[in-house]
Amino acid sequence: MKTFKTHIEDTFTKELPADPVLENGRRQVTEACFSYVTPKKTSQPQLLHVSPELLETLGISETESQSDEFLNVFTGNEVLPNTKPFAMCYGGHQFGNWAGQLGDGRAINLTEIKYKNQRWALQLKGAGPTPYSRTADGLAVLRSSIREYLCSEAMYHLGVPTTRALSLAVTGDQVLRDVMYNGNSEYEEGAVVCRVAPSFLRFGSFEILASREDTKTLKQLTDYTIKHFYPELGAPSKAVYLEFFKTVSNRTLDMIIDWQRVGFVHGVMNTDNLSILGLTIDYGPYGWLEGFDFGWTPNTTDRQHKRYRYGNQPNIGLWNLYQLANALFPLIEDVEALQAILDDYRTQFETKSLQMMRSKIGLFTEDETDLKLIQRLEDVLQMMETDMTIFFRNLSKFEKDKKSNGLDLIQDAFYNPQTMPKDAEVFWQQWFQDYGTRLQQETLSDAERAEKMNAVNPKYVLRNYMAQLAIDDAEKGDYALIDELFQLLKQPYAEQESAEKWFAKRPEWARNKVGCSMLSCSS
Incomplete structure (x- = not known):
């Protein structure tokens, strides 16, 4: 990886304060943004898969990806020359409660590179303990690593803002895990994923500093983030900090609107799992809607209160932004200006959500009846179990002059079509009648509309x-x-x-x- 090494350009460790303690023991880390730590060596690593697209993005050739050096570096057995791996310090609100210091408990950042004017941070997940591991071992298992690797790249190709995944490998080591937290621990195969993003900074990176009243380090981190990832905002000032928060708010909302569009449920939207760049980060207990259901959550921990359910994701995005606003307040000291941005999130959500749903059902002009038509659709979709992906994909086949065949087109989306209640059938028939009438206002042909709908409604997701x-x-x-x-x-x-x-x-x-x-x- 000779060429790759020439692109190494670490900024995080050079421009931000480090934990002065070098021993890898669990501890509270103060007045620092990270701790130096070396990945744990693995006994018998084996590369299972590499993303060709990301190899190209990072300037690594396919031949280099097949080398022993690539295997060793991206499974933690070798450290790149002139680099010092580290774990990041951050806190977070978990399920609505402040949890204090959290940090990279099973993630170790290898280095940063700058290639073709784009900055990338490379991070190993499952590479061993760090000062932030608390009582855990810092390792990951194969099942969760496969889910993260596949979903990271799947989301990228769906057009959803996301962190990426370069490689998936098994370590040759056994890891003890209690899958359902019910006391039945078993050994599983260990694995490591190399994650890639411009930065892995989270809302919690700022929260931990504000919670400790460490305004000096908070300013350093915020200035660093603006300099490298929001340079268009200009030199740091109170006005720029405010614009920074507004931009983060907009990016967060756009990301969540995309989640809603494709039926993705993050499952654990704690503030330590919200990217400061508006990227989908930390693929843990995520899931994809099968039946269209605003109340569904994939996370067993969240089953009782369903805080992170599909329909609540936009609200949680706003709640998390309130926590980020509180964290940035010492630099801004303007409650009204921050509140105006948060209020704008609400307004923008209504506007962008309606625009997104219009595109999903093929409405590319605006009519005052559209919101009601969409709400009626969402209601009828939940009257019986209806597959979200199949429904919206097949809806593109609807012909506006053949209103009566709508139900025939979507039969494959119903899990139990033979049990459809009579009132549901009546609702569906009426909805298709009104939908066909509304489509008469559209100038696109049926074929042109189908092409546009199929560009926003995926046929394949990682069920x-x-x-x-x-x-x-x-x-x-x-x-x-x-x-x-x-x-x-x-x-x-x-x-x-x-x-x-x-x-x-x-x-x-x-x-x-x-x-x-x-x-x-x-x-």
Whole structure:
């Protein structure tokens, strides 16, 4: 990786204060943004998959990715020359409660590079303990690593702002985990994912400093973030800090609108899992909507209160932004200006959500009746179990002059079509009548409208059962399905007739299976 090494340009460790303690012991870290730490060596690493697109983005050739050096660096067995790996310090609100210091408990940042005027941070997840690991071992297992690797790249190809994943490897070591936190711990195969993003800074990176009244380091971190990731805002000042917060707010909302569009549920939107760059970060107990359901959450820990349910994600985004506003307040000291930005989030959500839903059902002009039409659709979608992905994809086949065949087009989206209540059928028929009438106002032909709808409604997403099938095979030493799904999800909006088997509802065996319907934070 000779050329790659020439692009190393570390800024985080050179421009921000470091933890002066070098021993890797669990502790509270103050007046610092990170701690130096070396990845734990693995006994028998094996590379399972590498993202060709990300290799190219980082300036690494395919030949180099097959080298022993690549394997060793991206599984923690070798440190790149002239670099010092580190773990980041941050805090966070977890399920609405301040949790204090959290930090990179199982993530170790290797280095930063600058290639083709783009800055990238490279981070290993599952590479061993850090000062922030608390009582954990800092390791990750194969099942969660497969889910993170596949979903990171799948989200990228869906056009959703996200961190990326360069590589997936097994370590040859066994890791003890209690999957459902029910006292049944078992050994699982260890794994490491190399995650890539311009930065892994989170809301919690700023919160921890404000909570400790460390305004000096807070200003250093905020100035650093603006300098490298928001340079268009200009030199730091109170006005620029305010604009910084506004930009973060806008990016966060845009990301969540994209989540809603494709049916993605993050599962654990704690403030330590919200990126300061508006990227989807930390793929833990995430899930994809099968049946359209505003109340669904994939996280077993959240099952009782459903704080992070699909329909509540925009509200949690705003709640988290309130916490970030509190953290940045010492630099801004203007309650009204911060509140105005938060209020604008609410307004913008209504506007952007309506715009997003219009695009999903093929309305590219505006009419005052659109909101009611969409609300009626969301109501009828929940009258019986209706697959979100299949419904919106098949809706593109609707012909505005054939209003009566709407139900026929979406039959495949119903999990139990034979049990449809009579009132639901009446609602559907009326909705299609009104939808067809509304489409008469559109100037696009049916074919042109279908093309636009299919560009925002994916045909293929990483359904939970699909990832679980890949995990089941991988745990038996068969990694072929990882690559099959990886290739499939690179073109989520394309028809891909040869992959039609994946355009299907969740099979019944997966309805209540661990890993398909029930997920925990266990990694």
